[in-house]
Amino acid sequence: DAKTTQPNSMESNEEEPVHLPCNHSTISGTDYIHWYRQLPSQGPEYVIHGLTSNVNNRMASLAIAEDRKSSTLILHRATLRDAAVYYCILRDYGTYKYIFGTGTRLKVLA
Amino acid sequence: DTEVTQTPKHLVMGMTNKKSLKCEQHMGHRAMYWYKQKAKKPPELMFVYSYEKLSINESVPSRFSPECPNSSLLNLHLHALQPEDSALYLCASSHPKTSGSIYEQYFGPGTRLTVT
Numbered sequence: 316d317a318k319t320t321q322p323n324s325m326e327s328n329e330e331e332p333v334h335l336p337c338n339h340s341t342i343s344g345t346d347y348i349h350w351y352r353q354l355p356s357q358g359p360e361y362v363i364h365g366l367t368s369n370v371n372n373r374m375a376s377l378a379i380a381e382d383r384k385s386s387t388l389i390l391h392r393a394t395l396r397d398a399a400v401y402y403c404i405l406r407d408y409g410t411y412k413y414i415f416g417t418g419t420r421l422k423v424l425a
Numbered sequence: 426d427t428e429v430t431q432t433p434k435h436l437v438m439g440m441t442n443k444k445s446l447k448c449e450q451h452m453g454h455r456a457m458y459w460y461k462q463k464a465k466k467p468p469e470l471m472f473v474y475s476y477e478k479l480s481i482n483e484s485v486p487s488r489f490s491p492e493c494p495n496s497s498l499l500n501l502h503l504h505a506l507q508p509e510d511s512a513l514y515l516c517a518s519s520h521p522k523t524s525g526s527i528y529e530q531y532f533g534p535g536t537r538l539t540v541t
Contacts, residue, residue, distance in 0.1 A: 349529075358429075358515050358532030359468065402467060411456060411481060411522060413530065415467035 319403045319416035326422045327393045335388040335419050337403030342383050345407050350377065350388045352399040353418075359402065362388065398423045429533035431516050437539045440506060446536045448499040448516030456480075456522070457499040458530065459491060460515040468515055474499060475521050506540045513537050 320338045327333040339348065347366050351359040363370055363377045365386070370377040376389040390397055400418040429450045438444050448457065456475050460468035473481035474493040488510075490502040499516055513535040520528040 351530075356534070358517070358534050359530075360532065361529035364529070409522070411458070411473045411475065411519075412470060415469075418467055 319405060321403055321416050321419045324420040328424050330392050333390040333393045335401050338385050339405055340384045342405055346405040347408055348386050349404040349406055352401045354399045393423045395423050429516055429518055429531050431533035431536050433536060435537050439541055443504045446501040446514055448533055449497055450518040451497055454518035454520055455496055456519045458517040459501050462513040462515055508540050511538055511540045
């Protein structure tokens, strides 16, 4: 199973953009890149996913490197409610298996 | 309704007890999952059911016994657990995989289990 590596923690000021990096150098051609976040005392929630092209949705943007060996989750304006652990996950489209990385704990400062 | 519910929220059990965790969803999802999450660690997949049949068992000890009695309900039966089994148990659901499709998982809030 392909693995991801993320920084343990990051800090951001409120109302500023946040760029959360993820390295996945062993990614295969059929692996999708997923991001989930886990707020305190809650289960993980879906944020965004992509394969090759950059993706945008109402929550965030996902920037994928041309060689697909890394990606960046972008929160355009961090709020206090975005404080959570963000997980970058690779998933082969042919399997149900999600292998969660160690995650990045994001702290948002007021 | 995009909610996955789990009961109970908290459970304390002795090593000789038998208990069950329950998970329910009404989104029409036909894939359901159990994960185990230790403190400050990522969730680890335990079991996957697809169309009410066990699809993945990640070499979980037999003291954990999953059951999927219908498409909306997932149970995890617990027996003779060890203190190291204390963790947050998360249930999730999704549409079943089809060729080339990717569907996100919806997670419940979890059951926090303490084994004494």
